Amino acid sequence: MAIRDDFEVVAGQVRAGIQRFALGLLVLAAFGAMLVGKADTVLVEHARVLALDLASPVLEAIARPVAVANRAIADLREFASLREENARLREENARLLAWQTAARRLENENEGLRGLANFREGPEASFITARIVGDSVSAYVRGALLNVGRKAGVAPGQAVVTGEGLAGRIAEVGENSARVLFVTDVNSRLPVLIERTRERAILAGDNSPQLRLTLLQSVAGVQRGDRIITSGHGGSFPVGIPVGEVVETSEGHVRVRPFADFSRLEFVRVVDYGVTGLVGAPAPPPPAPSAASGQRVKP
Amino acid sequence: MKADGALVTLDRWGRAALPGTVLLLFVLLTLAPLRAPYLRDALPLLPALAVFQFSLATPERLPGPLLLAMGILLDLLLGGPGAPIGVSALGFVLIRASVVANRPYLVGVPFLFQWFGFCLLAGGFVILVWAFTAVWTWTAIDPVPAIVQYVVVVVLYPLLAPLLARVRARDPLNVPEPSRGTARPGETTP
Numbered sequence: 243m244a245i246r247d248d249f250e251v252v253a254g255q256v257r258a259g260i261q262r263f264a265l266g267l268l269v270l271a272a273f274g275a276m277l278v279g280k281a282d283t284v285l286v287e288h289a290r291v292l293a294l295d296l297a298s299p300v301l302e303a304i305a306r307p308v309a310v311a312n313r314a315i316a317d318l319r320e321f322a323s324l325r326e327e328n329a330r331l332r333e334e335n336a337r338l339l340a341w342q343t344a345a346r347r348l349e350n351e352n353e354g355l356r357g358l359a360n361f362r363e364g365p366e367a368s369f370i371t372a373r374i375v376g377d378s379v380s381a382y383v384r385g386a387l388l389n390v391g392r393k394a395g396v397a398p399g400q401a402v403v404t405g406e407g408l409a410g411r412i413a414e415v416g417e418n419s420a421r422v423l424f425v426t427d428v429n430s431r432l433p434v435l436i437e438r439t440r441e442r443a444i445l446a447g448d449n450s451p452q453l454r455l456t457l458l459q460s461v462a463g464v465q466r467g468d469r470i471i472t473s474g475h476g477g478s479f480p481v482g483i484p485v486g487e488v489v490e491t492s493e494g495h496v497r498v499r500p501f502a503d504f505s506r507l508e509f510v511r512v513v514d515y516g517v518t519g520l521v522g523a524p525a526p527p528p529p530a531p532s533a534a535s536g537q538r539v540k541p
Numbered sequence: 542m543k544a545d546g547a548l549v550t551l552d553r554w555g556r557a558a559l560p561g562t563v564l565l566l567f568v569l570l571t572l573a574p575l576r577a578p579y580l581r582d583a584l585p586l587l588p589a590l591a592v593f594q595f596s597l598a599t600p601e602r603l604p605g606p607l608l609l610a611m612g613i614l615l616d617l618l619l620g621g622p623g624a625p626i627g628v629s630a631l632g633f634v635l636i637r638a639s640v641v642a643n644r645p646y647l648v649g650v651p652f653l654f655q656w657f658g659f660c661l662l663a664g665g666f667v668i669l670v671w672a673f674t675a676v677w678t679w680t681a682i683d684p685v686p687a688i689v690q691y692v693v694v695v696v697l698y699p700l701l702a703p704l705l706a707r708v709r710a711r712d713p714l715n716v717p718e719p720s721r722g723t724a725r726p727g728e729t730t731p
Contacts, residue, residue: 268605268634275613275627280677286617286626293617300569308573315577376572380585380619380690382674382682387572428680449683507574 298419301375370512384427401513407484407501433475455496560595583693594705596640608633625677
């Protein structure tokens with residue numbers, strides 16, 4: 243009897259102690275999680291992928307109502323500017339038709355010249371179409387969640403494109419889900435070419451809607467309106483995917499507006515170029531953020 | 542009678558699980574690809590709003606370890622490469638502790654006071670996450686998006702808070718702490 247009473251007293255003391263230090267313990271646990279996350283990036287990577295795989299069915303379920311809501315909002319906005327939009331599109335159509343003629347002529351000419359020069363194409367790219375089921379857009383990250391994963395052939399480092407141009411790269415891959423890191427994210431570094439001058443540069447995101455062009459040999463050569471395309475350096479991206487155009491050049495700062503409209507993405511294509519294994523190699527411009535490349539160097 | 546008992550049990554379970562479920566929903570909703578301008582900026586802060594509001598109403602149904610798990614889940618889902626895992630958990634736990642410690646100033650007071658309290662705590666939460674993310678990734682993170690996020694969620698609070706506050710309705714346990722009494726069944730006052 244006495245032993246039981248003693249036990250209950252001790253248990254009560256322990257319980258009171260835990261309650262008194264509950265806040266401290268919880269704070270410690272949170273710091274512990276942060277430290278573990280910093281120390282063991284592979285573990286965190288696995289946890290992230292697991293969380294994504296668990297969350298993606300729920301997100302798929304709510305994707306439809308969210309899409310309806312988005313469409314309603316877009317309808318309301320577009321209704322206001324229908325007339326101007328129509329005029330603009332008609333003008334653009336006329337211009338594009340002219341370009342189409344030019345492109346056909348050039349394509350024929352290019353093909354002929356390649357035949358003459360015995361030119362060898364790079365690996366053939368194939369596409370995986372995916373629906374965006376989640377945004378990971380906050381004040382600190384620019385990205386999205388796709389409903390395709392390893393099962394569909396998605397691998398880290400692959401390019402993600404829209405109809406207009408490059409959107410980003412695959413950062414993490416689960417069984418049935420993947421996370422895209424947009425080119426606008428602060429972790430994004432992309433080897434690019436300036437289309438007109440064929441000059442190489444690195445396009446960096448800083449979480450703002452516009453991108454920063456860095457490591458230019460000569461800033462003076464860049465003009466407003468210059469198109470920026472992927473250079474294919476680093477191996478995982480095909481050459482020549484349009485990324486954006488220069489909108490501002492002022493004392494060493496070159497700002498680029500991406501072609502992809504991140505505010506209305508619904509479907510994207512993942513480009514499987516077949517050589518993603520090269521990204522982990524120590525290429526001069528590190529094209530992948532640390533977390534993504536860390537996963538890929540595994541044998 | 543038996544059916545009544547089962548219903549009562551179910552009701553109790555439902556009530557006990559509601560805050561946690563709503564919080565989980567808000568955590569998942571932060572990933573919803575909503576294209577509404579401004580509203581989407583506020584999505585990542587909605588879980589913090591839920592934590593604040595439920596800590597006001599029923600802190601016993603939102604225990605600390607649950608908040609820890611939810612915060613870590615939020616960080617795993619939302620965080621970019623290199624972002625700290627667990628900083629939201631820290632924020633949630635601190636919000637709950639501050640609300641519980643300041644219940645006399647926050648419960649049963651005019652709504653404006655609660656709103657002011659939320660402004661303070663949400664501000665602290667935003668600053669905490671911003672500072673930790675900046676230090677952890679060692680980059681200068683533009684604070685403007687975080688400020689926009691904060692302003693939007695503060696403006697949204699009066700719209701969402703009454704909805705979440707309904708969790709208190711018809712709950713006999715929800716009388717202010719001092720008047721609840723500590724008497725056990727069968728105990729009599731001397």
